[in-house]
Amino acid sequence: MSKNSTTIPIRCKTCNETYCVSKISLFSHLNQEDMKTVINKIDRQEYQKGDFLFQSGDVAERLWIVNEGSIKVFNYTPEGKEQILYLLSSGDFLGDLNLFKENAYPYYAAALEPTRLCTLSRNNFQAILKEVPEINEKVLAYAYERITNLEELVQTVTAKNVGQRIAKLLIHFLEHFGIERNGMLEITFPVSREDMANYLGLTRETVSRQLSLFQADDIIDMKGNRQILIKNRKALEDYSR
């Protein structure tokens, strides 16, 4: 849930193609020596779309680092609908705070697409914490960021109109998962209409209708089911206020 700014080119033995550890801010300031220590303790896991990383009630035993792909963290409402709390993509991590206590996850986590994760066991994470106590500060900074995100989410889901809520969500996606391509902003996040609805406490149909309105107003352009181009960011921002 937190991104790194400086990327250090160290190769990880278990996930050869990419450098999971250097991707996340938690470990970004480590020196070569410490980085290697961490890398040697990492396990690799791979999930297909829909696979669960863990379920609500499972004992928290690992730090999860998203290397490639994306993850949703959610709970079920009494009606059986998902309420998504976090959406994670490459470089985000999960489960760190749960390792400071002996406790169970209060939610589910599942892959949104084929996803590669690097994980650290509780013991290994704590061993690293002991060796490199500065990581504690990073954990706190990350907790602060997560609180800020949740505070924003509360204000998004209580927004009055659907237009407002969805505009806020699109801007959030833009800030976290947006890239520029051909002079256009594109959301590079494989999120379905239903995922959006489950994040905002709405239904697919309502999200679909509102996106159609945005498209009719030339504010966005939908390419297939999982790609959205932002054609008029300012109009979106006006909507969100």
Added chain:
Amino acid sequence: MSKNSTTIPIRCKTCNETYCVSKISLFSHLNQEDMKTVINKIDRQEYQKGDFLFQSGDVAERLWIVNEGSIKVFNYTPEGKEQILYLLSSGDFLGDLNLFKENAYPYYAAALEPTRLCTLSRNNFQAILKEVPEINEKVLAYAYERITNLEELVQTVTAKNVGQRIAKLLIHFLEHFGIERNGMLEITFPVSREDMANYLGLTRETVSRQLSLFQADDIIDMKGNRQILIKNRKALEDYSR
């Protein structure tokens, strides 16, 4: 936002009647010596109902400890309605995480009733942190608790029915501010219908109507405007699911 479990009888010079420092978990494990150090650095402030502690955009400069009374932390929606994020009462504190960064508050805080606060300046808080580094762990534990609360809030405000949302809120109040009196559970929190509505993203009228329904069903009993007896907790819990 976090309560203390062990109360140490040390008298604070600035807020004579009560022992603000020993009330909060942040400082609860301090020895007599350290406790005195903290107490000597505390300032006292008093607010009337409606007074602002700070506004959104103000630079965060203090740790706020609620000694007596209660506080709401909120933002304004585009329509000018309050969206409440936190409700604090005696022993809760506020502003600690903001002192780890140089930043501005992203929300407003105001007193819900006549309220006494003990405060620590940024410098004094950091001086204490340096002297008693174990407090860092407490800050992290508190951050974790705050995250959990916000995650719950998201799931409460996205609940489908008003009945569900209000039942969840009442149970939350019961857990945080409830006492038993004459064999009945009583919410000892001076929260108005409008405050409840602003916490749940609803209107006063809707809250009022739902509470009347609960009263008709003998689930609660309203005594005046600011007191609620819970007559049938189980029924409330059934509603909330």
Added chain:
DNA sequence: CGAACATTTGACGGGCTTCAAAAGTCGTGG
């Protein structure tokens, strides 16, 4: 006790959900 304020209750309208069906998209296997 009285004035200011908060809550309750009613009536109505609008926006979101629900249910249903059609259209579109995606991925797999041939």
Added chain:
DNA sequence: CCACGACTTTTGAAGCCCGTCAAATGTTCG
């Protein structure tokens, strides 16, 4: 690479729940 089936999205129509406006009632506190 195409075809097919499964799945997702779109669109429509109807209904209900909550918000809004308004007025009456209740509560609080100087």
